[in-house]
Amino acid sequence: MKAVGVFAAERRYEVIDHPMPEIANPGQVKLRVLEVGICGTDKEIVSFEYGNPPEGSPYLILGHECLAQVADVGSSVTNLKTGDLVVPTVRRPCSHVTCAACRQGRQDFCFSGDFTERGINQKHGFMSEFVVEDGANVNVVPARLRDVAVLVEPLTIAEKGIGQLWQVQQRLPWTQNEPDRPRGEGLRAVVLGGGPVGLLGAMKLVLEGFDTNVYSLSPPGSDLAGMAASFGAKFIPAETTTVAQMAEMIGNIDVVYEATGVSSLSFEVLKHLGTNGAFLFTGVPALKGPKTIDTDLIMRNMVLKNQVALGTVNASKQSFADAITDLGQFYQRWPKSVGSLITSRFPIDQVKEPLSGKVGGIKSILTIA
């Protein structure tokens, strides 16, 4: 079958012929891959800056943002049936008995660093016609989300981050938690970055009731103002608004959801975080050497304003379930906005195009079946 193989040692990647995987134990399922999203992590892997092949394999099959259909189920699988639309999780646990996180199925918090990730680190990914996966790592998606469910994996970043935001902000005794009232009502959020992670995070914040502002540069040809407005967020152009002006416009910033991976911008914005505010880092910057930041001001603010800064990576199975629920909500409320996050689709044979960095737009997708 066809697959996208990255041969990092030889500094090349291409569509290859890879052996068809088959169910090897009764808990597994065989999936026909429908679509795989492409993100910055994939671009780093095909630039040979990140990622590792499985032990003994000369290549890594790329792809971690997967939408698939169940093709066959092992005899002990009860939660899935042939034809189900599904999204698999990405990270698999380390094997250390002492890793409390992995032993509890929370490899998104792995202590040892010896976790693996499909399509990224030591496990083949999903850019192939079929994959085999443990039934326990697979989440069912309602059929009505077929056209957008490839966005579930990037949305899990917001689900995990904002879930923790509420856990942290329970420290504020007046944080409201009434079942029928959005928890973010009356609070102000800033999203840094207008890419897929930023916009999905912004949708989640709007859904939670926040007054949500997207602060970003606009790539040529993009209409981020129109996109943000279409789901109830405001767009603030970074070309013409300084961070200080942006902060002035908004007032007390309760949450910053960072989705740029640009550390200099992030720390500049951290200086303007509001009283009792929380800053969520989701981006992974390349290591480009030390930079100058005003550590006195940041530390002083953090103490005197009771601020929290939190980094968050990957996602648990629960975050995938939450993402599926929330994507359903987004799609119901803003069907056109959610659909237009996906700006291009390419067949597997043209995989190099969306990975080249020359395709603009928001999210590029590889269509496999």
Ligand code: BGC
């Ligand atoms: C993926 C995460 C992964 C991270 C670091 C992201 O693109 O969505 O699942 O943990 O890269 O490898």
Ligand code: ZN
């Ligand atoms: Zn990704």
